[in-house]
Amino acid sequence: MTSAGPTLRGVEWGCGCGPDCFTLDEDGFTCRKVLDAPEVWRVELLMHDTFLPSVNAFVVLDGGEALVVDAGTPDELNDTRLMRALVRLEVDPERTTLFCTHAHVDHTGLARELSEASARVVIPEGVLSDMRRMAVPAWRDEMVARMSSEGVSEAEAVELADVIWDHAINFEAEKISFSTVAPGEELRCGRWSFEVVSAPGHTPGQCVLWEPSTRTAFLGDAVLFLCSTCIGFWGEGEDPIGEQLSTLGLLAKRGIEHAFMGHGLQEGSVAERCEKNAQHHERRSARALAAIKQTPGQTGFELVPALGWHAPFDHWGETPAMTRWFLVSESIAHLDHLVAAGAVRREKDGRDVNRYYPV
Numbered sequence: 171m172t173s174a175g176p177t178l179r180g181v182e183w184g185c186g187c188g189p190d191c192f193t194l195d196e197d198g199f200t201c202r203k204v205l206d207a208p209e210v211w212r213v214e215l216l217m218h219d220t221f222l223p224s225v226n227a228f229v230v231l232d233g234g235e236a237l238v239v240d241a242g243t244p245d246e247l248n249d250t251r252l253m254r255a256l257v258r259l260e261v262d263p264e265r266t267t268l269f270c271t272h273a274h275v276d277h278t279g280l281a282r283e284l285s286e287a288s289a290r291v292v293i294p295e296g297v298l299s300d301m302r303r304m305a306v307p308a309w310r311d312e313m314v315a316r317m318s319s320e321g322v323s324e325a326e327a328v329e330l331a332d333v334i335w336d337h338a339i340n341f342e343a344e345k346i347s348f349s350t351v352a353p354g355e356e357l358r359c360g361r362w363s364f365e366v367v368s369a370p371g372h373t374p375g376q377c378v379l380w381e382p383s384t385r386t387a388f389l390g391d392a393v394l395f396l397c398s399t400c401i402g403f404w405g406e407g408e409d410p411i412g413e414q415l416s417t418l419g420l421l422a423k424r425g426i427e428h429a430f431m432g433h434g435l436q437e438g439s440v441a442e443r444c445e446k447n448a449q450h451h452e453r454r455s456a457r458a459l460a461a462i463k464q465t466p467g468q469t470g471f472e473l474v475p476a477l478g479w480h481a482p483f484d485h486w487g488e489t490p491a492m493t494r495w496f497l498v499s500e501s502i503a504h505l506d507h508l509v510a511a512g513a514v515r516r517e518k519d520g521r522d523v524n525r526y527y528p529v
C-alpha cells in the first residue's frame with residue numbers, strides 16, 4: 171500500500187465510469203459501489219492462471235471504519251489497483267480490518283501489503299488450519315501420493331501437484347501478522363456486525379460473513395454464478411463434495427438477498443443458484459456411480475472421463491496441467507463422496523492402486 175506513492179496522482183485512473191464508479195487503471199479495472207446499506211464497494215482485480223477473468227475484493231465503509239473482504243492475487247498492478255481504491259474511498263488503514271474468507275492466493279495475496287499499511291488482518295481459525303496443512307510442501311507430497319494411488323502416473327501426479335500445491339498463502343511462514351476468529355463470532359465495521367459462518371467445501375476452513383438485518387453475505391468462493399466452484403480432494407476418508415452440498419443447502423436456506431462472491435457478481439436468486447449447483451454435483455456423482463456399476467474395478471483416473479466433464483479427453487496430454495488438475499482432483503472428490511455415502515467400495519489392487527466397486 172505504501173509502494174505506489176507518486177503514481178497515485180497519475181491521470182490514467184480515478185475517472186468516472188458511471189455513478190459511484192471510478193477506474194483503477196487504463197485496462198478497465200474499476201471500483202464500483204454495489205450496495206448502499208451497508209455501503210459496499212467492489213474492487214475488481216486481475217486473476218492469474220485460471221479461466222476466471224478477475225477476482226473481487228470488497229470494501230465495506232461505515233463510520234470511518236473499513237472492512238475489506240478478501241485481498242486479491244498478489245502482483246504489483248493489483249497492489250496499485252487496491253491501494254488506489256482505498257485512497258479514493260478515503261479509507262484510514264489504521265481503522266481497517268481485512269478478512270480473508272479462505273487461504274487461496276487470489277483471496278489472501280495482498281494481505282501483506284494491507285498489514286504493512288497498519289490494517290488488522292483477521293482469518294477464521296479453520297483458514298489457519300488450512301494454511302498449516304495445505305500451504306506447506308508436505309501437502310504437495312500428499313497430493314502426489316493420493317493421485318498416484320488413484321492410478322495417475324507418477325510423472326503426471328508430480329506435474330499436477332506442482333501446478334497447484336502452492337496456491338494458498340501461509341501467513342505464519344510468510345510472517346504476516348494476523349489474528350483469528352471462530353465461526354459464530356462477529357466482525358464489526360461501524361454500526362454493522364457481520365457473523366462469521368463456516369462454509370466448508372471449496373476449502374475445509376472457508377468462512378463467509380453474514381449481516382442478518384440487511385440479509386447481506388460475503389461468500390468467498392462458496393458459490394459462484396460464473397461457474398461451479400472447484401471442489402478438489404482433501405484426504406482419503408474426507409468428503410469435500412458432501413461438505414459442499416451441506417454448505418450449499420445451508421446457504422440456500424439462509425435468506426440471502428445481497429451476495430458478494432470472489433468472482434463475478436450475483437445474478438439472480440442465491441437460493442436457486444445453490445440448489446442448481448448442488449444438483450450439478452449430484453449429477454456428477456451419479457454418473458461416477460453408474461460408470462462403476464457398468465465396469466467394476468476401474469481406477470479413479472480411469473473413471474475421470476465418465477463424470478461428464480466438457481474436456482478434450484482425446485487430447486489429454488495437450489490439455490493444460492491446471493485444467494487436468496481440476497478434472498482429476500474434483501473427480502477424486504466425487505469418488506470420496508460415493509465412498510463416504512456407502513454407495514461404492516474402494517479396494518487396493520496388487521500395485522496399491524485404488525479400484526472402485528459397487529456396494
Ligand SMILES: [Zn+2]
Nearest residue numbers: 272274372391
Ligand atoms: Zn478459492
Ligand SMILES: [Zn+2]
Nearest residue numbers: 274276391432
Ligand atoms: Zn477465488
